Amino acid sequence: MRRTTEQSNIRPLNAAGKHHIAIEAQQAKYARYIHLRRRFLLGVFMIIVAVVAMVNFHKQYVKYTTTSAGLTETSKTLSTAKASHSDLKQEVKDLGDNSYLEKLVREKYMYTKNGETVFNIPNWQLTN
Template sequence: MEVRKLANSNVSVLEPKQQKTSTKPSRSNFERKVHKRRLVALGVLFAIVLLTLGSQIISAHMTYTSTAQKIEVNQKKLNKQKATQSDLKVEINQLQNKNYLEKYIREKYMYSKPGELIYNLPDNVNAIQK
């Protein structure tokens, strides 16, 4: 505050001090530039962190989906092998039966007992008509 005396008077008036216009705006511009640089730096840093974490998430998701697909394929193969194994176990049990074994050998390998005649007939009735 400045004290100023009025002309031809004993009274003084208090007036606010006048500020220099050249220092304050330049300081304000400097502060704006600094804040702008800081915001840009923080934005770039945030973008880098976001891209890094995003790529990690995408990579993990791709690994998960490929693993899930492999598990599904292997599960189907396992089920198929289990079905084949159960069929083979049934066939082993049937091959223990002498009558079934004789029938199987006769059909598959065309074996016959001595003096026996074997005739091959078509299984499908429609094959005869054609």
């Protein structure tokens, strides 16, 4: 089967040859159409895959940032709790000491020793 184009010098000798050339041209046109349609569908599929991948990436990024922010907040809370724990641990140790207990009772409940005088001095704050 020989392919011919419109600009060819070859002319069919009879009607059957002309019909055969027309069928070949129609088949070639259909093949081009099929290839174009396949390329178009492949392009659409690739765009859909890219969009889905971008949406999933964005969702994962949002999860990462919120988790990261939560982690920093939790680590701050942990450091505060550790500092508070060490202060409370020291206070528990000090509660076994009688001099600390006397000091605590004097400050908190305004008790005094025998013969001791308490002066209340207001806290003056200097303002400019």
